[in-house]
Amino acid sequence: MPTCDIPKQAPYNILIVGAGLGGLATAIALRKKGHNVHVLEGAPALGEVGAGIQIPPNSTRLLEAWGLKDALMKKIVWPKAINMRRYDTGAVIGITPLDPTMQKAYGYPYWLIHRADYQQILCDAAIAEGAKVTFGAYVLDCDQDNVTVTLANGEVLSADLIIGADGISPLQCAKRNANAPYPGIKSRVREFAVMPEEIVEPRTTTNCAYRATVPGELMRADPELKKLIEEPYSNCWIGYRRHIMAYPIREGQLYNLVMSHPGAAAVGKWNEPGNLDEMKAHYAGWDPILDKVLDKVKACLKWKLADLPVLSRWVSRSGKVVLIGDAAHAMVPYLAQGAAQAIEDAATLAECISRTRSTDDFGAVLRVFQLIRKPRCEKIQKGSMENGDIWHMPDGPEQVARDADMKITMDLLAAEAAGIPTEKLAKTGKSNPNRWSDEEFQPWLFGHDAVAHANAQLDLLLKL
Template identity: 60%
Template sequence: MGKTIINIAVIGGGLGGLATAIALRRAGHNVTVYEGADELAEVGAGIQVPPNTSRLLDAYGLFDRFAKKVVWPANINMRRYSSGDIIGPTPLKPKMQELYGYPYWLIHRADYQRLLFDAAIEAGANVILGARVNGVDDSTITVHLENGKVEKFDLIIGADGIRSNVRLAVMPNEEVLPRVSTNCAYRATVPAAKMRADPKVSFLMDDPNSNCWIGYRRHIMAYPIRNGELYNLVMSHPGAAAVGRWNEPGNLEEMKTHYRHFDPTIRRVLEKVDNCLKWTLADLPVLSNWVSPSGRICLIGDAAHAMLPYLAQGAAQAVEDGATLGELLTDIKSVDEIPALLGLYEKIRRPRCEIIQKGAYENGDIWHMPDGETQVQRDLGMKGQLPAGAKNPNQWGDGNFQPWLFGHNAITEARKRLGEFRKGSEQNGTEVARL
C-alpha cells in the first residue's frame, strides 16, 4: 500500500502552529492553518531558541535565515539580584555547538513568527489570517468558523494556546483551567542607542549574554535581540494580570518599584524603559489525554502542556511536538492509521513535556527564594560547589539535565519509536492499530 496524503487543519498560527505546518508539509500532506488574528500578532519582545530547536530549524532548511536575525549569546549568567555578581554561568557560545551540534540563540518573537510564516507559505501550507474558529467537532472532524463555514479534515491539530477551544473536543467531559501563578511579568525593550549612550550599561550590548538577576519572588531576564538593535527585558514579580493576554499595558513606576532593591546596573536599564506590557504567568495541570475520543484531533504546545517560562522551553516544546507529528505521519498508508499514530505521538511527547513543565515550575521556587541559608547553599550549588552526585540548582547547567534537554532530537526520536511501533505491529500480524 502506498503513502496516503491527508488533509490537516492546524488551529492557531503562532510559533508552534506554523512550525507544525512546515513539518507536515515536508511530510507531504495538505495543511490549512487557521489564525484568528488579522495580522501576525507576536508582541515586540524576545524569546530564546535553544539547541533542541535550532537543530529542527536546520532540518527544515531555515538555519541560515534565522542566523541573520538572531543574537548568539556567550552565556546565561545567573546573577545576585542586589549586586549583579554572577552566581553561576552556563556557557553557550561555542559550548552548545560543541556539545550538541547546534547553537543557543536569542531572537525577537515577531521575527521568529515571520520567518516561520514565510517558510510555511513557501512549503505550500494554506495559512489563513482572520479565520476565527468557534470550535471543532470530534464526531465529524470538522472546523466550525465564525463566518459560518464548516470545513472537514482527516486530522485537526489544536495549536491554539493555553485557553484552547480545541481542547474542549479532546476532553469533552472535563473543564481544564490554567493554573495561575502568584507572579506576573512585565515585558519591555530598550533601543540599542539608549543603552550605548550610557557607559554604565553599554557593556550589556557589547558582550551579549542572557542575564538573569534572581531574588525573593522576583527576577529579571535580559538580553540583546534583533542583531543588537534592542535590549529585551522580562521581569517576573508578584501580582496578577489577564490570563492569556500579552498586551496589557504595565505601569512604569510600579515596575520600577518592584525592583528598587536590585542591582544599580539593571535599575539604570529600567530607567530607560518608555513603556511595558504586563501578563499573568500561568501553566496547565497535567492533562488526562492529548488526543480526542475519535483519535483524529490532538493538541500541541500550550494547548497540551503550557508551562511557566522559567526554563525558556515553551515554544521549543511546541516545535518538538510538530516535528514529532511530521515524522510519524511521513509514511502514513491510510487515514485509518491516524488514531494509532496520534496515540504514539502522545506516548512519545507526554513524558518529556511533563518533566520540563515540572522543571520550569520548580525554577520559580529555586530562583525566588528569600535571602538566607538555603539561598546561600543554592548559590554555592550554582557556582559548582556541589557534593558528589548532587543536582545543580541551575538546571540549564546541570550535567545530567542539560544534555537531556538540549541534546534531544525530536525527529530521530520519533523515527526510532515509529520503527519500533511498526515492527511490533508486524510481529503481531496486524496493521498499525490503536495503542
C-alpha cells in the same frame, strides 16, 4: 513498522488551528512530508506581540533540518553564556556557557531572537513550502466526529485531521461563549473536541511577568549600559519571588527584558499594558545598573504566568483531532522551553503521520505520538516550575547554599582558563541547582533529537 517499511500514502488534508510558533512549525514539518496544510489564525495579522525568546539546541537542530538557518541568522543573537546574578549587587553567582559549548556538546547552537521575527520566519517558510495561512479565521467550534471546524463567519471547514495549536485556555469554559468570538478565549479545539467533558483550568502562579524592550541607541548612550547591549550575554538577576532576564536582540537594536514578579493579570493575554511606576517599584533596591535600564523603558506589557495541569489525553476519542504546544502542555518560562517543546511536537507529529497508510491509522499513530511526547513535556513542565522556585529563594541559608552550588560552573571555567583539565563544560556537576547547568538534566534537555527519538519509538511501539 520499521522506518524502511514506511508506506506511501496520498496527501492528507490537515487543518491547524493557531498560527503561533508551534502551529507554523507543524505546517512546515507536514508540508515537507507532502500533506495539504491549512493554518487558521483568529488574529487579523501577525503582530509584534511579545519580545525576546530563546532558541535552545533541541530546537535549532530541527530548524536547521527544515532549511531555516539562513533566514534565522539574519535575526538572531548568538549568546556566549547566561550569567546568573545576585539581585542587589549584580555579582555573577553562576554561569551557563553557551557558545561554543552548546555546539561542542550537542552539535547545535543556542540563539536569541525577537518572537515576532521568529514567527514571521516560520510563517514565511510555511507559505513557501505550500501551506495556506488564513488570518481573521476565528474558530468557534471543532467537531471531532465529522472532523470539521466552524468559523465565526459561519463557514464550516472539513479535513482528514485537525491539529489544535491554539494555546492555553482562560479560567472559564469557552463553550459558554460559543456563539461569538472573544479575544481572550483560546484552545477551542481542546475544549470542544479533545476534552469536551472536562473544563481544563490553567494552574496560575502567584507571579506575573513584564515584557519590555529598550532601544539599543539608548543603551549605548550610557557608558554603564553600553556593555550590556554590545556583549552577547544573557543576564538573569535573581531574588526573592522575582527575577529579571535580559539580553540583546535584533543584532543589538533592542535590549530585551522579562521581569517576573508577584501580581495579577489576565491568563492567556500577552498584550495587557503594564504600569511603569509599578514595574520599577517591584525592583527597588536591586542592582543600581537595573535602575538605569528600567528608567529607559517607555512602555511594558504584562501577563500572568500559568501552566496547564497534566491532561488525561491529547488525542480526541475519534482519533482525528490532536493537541500540540501550549494547548497540550503550557509551561512557565523558567527553562525557556515552551516554544522549543512546540517545535519538537511539530517534528514528532510529522514523523508519526508519515507512518500511516490511511486515515484509519490516525487513532493508533496519534496515541503513539502522545506516548512519545507527553512524558517529556510533563517532566519539563515540572522542571520549569522547580527552576523558578530555585531562582526565587529569599536570602538565607538555603540561598547561600544555592549560590555556592551554582558557582561550580564558574570554577570549571576558571580551571579551563588556567589549563587545568576538566570535563566538558556543558556538564557542570549534579549538585548545580540551576537546571540549565545540571549534569544530568541539561544533556537530556538540550541534546534531544526529536526526529530520531520519534522514529525509534515508532519502530518499537507500532510493532506491539
